[in-house]
Amino acid sequence: MNEREFLENYDPRAFEPLAVTVDVVTLTIREGRLKVLLVERGEPPFAGRRALPGGFVRDDDLDNAARRELAEETGLLPRVHLEQLASFGDPGRDPRMRVVSVAYLAFGPSLADPVAGGDAATALWADVDAAGPLAFDHDRILAAGLERARSKLEYTPLATAFVGDEFTISELRSVYAAVWGEDLHAGNFHRKVLSVPGFVESTGATTERSSQRGGPRARLYRAGDARILHPALLRPAREEEVR
Amino acid sequence: MNEREFLENYDPRAFEPLAVTVDVVTLTIREGRLKVLLVERGEPPFAGRRALPGGFVRDDDLDNAARRELAEETGLLPRVHLEQLASFGDPGRDPRMRVVSVAYLAFGPSLADPVAGGDAATALWADVDAAGPLAFDHDRILAAGLERARSKLEYTPLATAFVGDEFTISELRSVYAAVWGEDLHAGNFHRKVLSVPGFVESTGATTERSSQRGGPRARLYRAGDARILHPALLRPAREEEVR
DNA sequence: GCAAAAGTGTTACCTGTACACCCATGC
DNA sequence: GCATGGGTGTACAGGTAACACTTTTGC
Incomplete structure (x- = not known):
């Protein structure tokens, strides 16, 4: 040419x-x-x-x-x-x-x-x-x-983009539940999120007058500096997706 | 408009x-x-x-x-x-x-x-x-x-696209080593690949006259029908990637 | 025999999951 | 008190990593 x-x-x-x-x-x-x-x-x-x-x-x-x-x-x-x-x-x-x-x-x-x-x-x-x-x-x-x-919810802190600057672990869990379409175990989710380095960091504050019907005041967090989550929060594996 | x-x-x-x-x-x-x-x-x-x-x-x-x-x-x-x-x-x-x-x-x-x-x-x-x-x-x-x-080597059977129709586990391991740029433990890799359902399936045959200097004949496998690997083969985590 | 590579056994560790449970609060 | 939801303890199952070891072949 x-x-x-x-x-x-x-x-x-x-x-x-x-x-x-x-x-x-x-x-x-x-x-x-x-x-x-x-x-x-x-x-x-x-x-x-x-x-x-x-x-x-x-x-x-x-x-x-x-x-x-x-x-x-x-x-x-x-x-x-x-x-x-x-x-x-x-x-x-x-x-x-x-x-x-x-x-x-x-x-x-x-x-x-x-x-x-x-x-x-x-x-x-x-x-x-x-x-x-x-x-x-x-x-x-x-x-x-x-x-x-x-997929990105699993291995990135993307969920924090769906909530405000300060949020509770419960709010974060409701993001996962809404996007994945399935409920997550509250206790395990809580522990897991806090165990991933850099995912969230505590603000020290708690929710003020909670709008919920009862329960303690939840602690507030903000997004951490991690760009990827390690270890990842994996969706429950579905059999049909494996093969 | x-x-x-x-x-x-x-x-x-x-x-x-x-x-x-x-x-x-x-x-x-x-x-x-x-x-x-x-x-x-x-x-x-x-x-x-x-x-x-x-x-x-x-x-x-x-x-x-x-x-x-x-x-x-x-x-x-x-x-x-x-x-x-x-x-x-x-x-x-x-x-x-x-x-x-x-x-x-x-x-x-x-x-x-x-x-x-x-x-x-x-x-x-x-x-x-x-x-x-x-x-x-x-x-x-x-x-x-x-x-x-x-990244796709981790959670998909992509590595099988780099080898022929029939391949040994060692060949598959060399694909991972070349793409990831790090050596993998032969024994653990072998067991892990076989433990992932649908990743590879045995042909029953082995290599004929091996071109290697010694050792037994390796068994031959072909790609299985899995589209994603579960559990995944994760790269060794590097600290700088985590945060 | 010796070296090289395939493949297996074993163990310690670590993580995810399930489930029970306690605690703080509003009513 | 009682319901609600935040947060923790614990035990079990399963995957990972390290390492020793056996087996099979070429030279």
Whole structure:
């Protein structure tokens, strides 16, 4: 291949038009259940269907594009953990043209209701088990995000991104219960969290007037400096997942 | 936003030209060491520098684009495990124009020498510790691929993708040693591999005339049907990684 | 015989799990 | 007192790590 052919091949306009978008799977916990942030599409295709918030990549890098979309379409921004999930580029995933989507995964503590803006007609928190069917291939993207979140709870302190700056071990346990969809033994969970170095550190304080019906005041903790949990908090193994 | 504005925004030609490429981190084991497949660039920018094989996304989906690149540029194809790694889209990562790269990770057993083809002037297997500096941001992509590979050896039967259809436990151990960069205790490794359900299954046969200097004939195994390893084979924890 | 590598036995230790239990508090 | 939930003790099961040891082959 000579120089001329090389540069021709390098021009994307020589190929089928191709767009790059970011779509964001934003998870939080509300009412003890895991919720995902969705928007309702106002335009075809899939008008009226729910979809993940997203938009086109412009001049900024991919991470910033995801952060911008989250802010523009929903008004959410502060204190969200954001990471890249995967890319989806099947031809035909958007009926209009070839679109490659870089999906992102975001976690945040329960905040105010989302504010619709940008392209989004309305924005809402939906239960993850009752979210679909979504527009495009967003069901698949959501499923990938959920699996990633469930897995990362095991070996990273990600759960602390779902709670406030100060939290009780019980609040942390309810995060695990909501994301994994199963209850955890309170006593063992408590001991295990405290035994992982750098996961949480005590503030010395306790909850003030507890909103609970009874019981002692729980001690308050903040996130520690560990980036990975060792030893990990493993989900109870399910037989069908092993083989 | 009305329909007209919407469609305008939807046209990628209204924005900065944007290309999508796939770049592939292909790993194998040769001479007991972990190697990565590289090509030597014939054209600027970075002419003469090594780079990951890759190319533009055309009509096929991303997975197929990665498979095609691997075949075109290197002549390798059969029996490679291929999975998406991550996407890289920083503005300026390619000095010519905006390029979003979807990186893939491939593993295969040691095969014939790669065949240069397509854009690649030459293709070669390089030691992973002596691969860089690579063109573009490929050092970063390679680092991401290595970390993914090291991590996946722990909880998936990925190591079996580095060996032939039938293999000995020792061969499998040498895969772990090469990828993790540390020796493992032969006896304990042996017992552990056999204790994980579905990791390997015996063929009943043994090695014929062993090429080794002495010792008994090793039994042969093939990959089992487990998709995840339970319990996992954890790397020895390093203190600096914990916090 | 000797060296090398496969494979096994044994033991000490460590972690996760289950379950019982105590304690502090609100009502 | 009694219910509720935070927090701890303890015993058992299972996995890990270290190390010695036996077995089988090539030279």
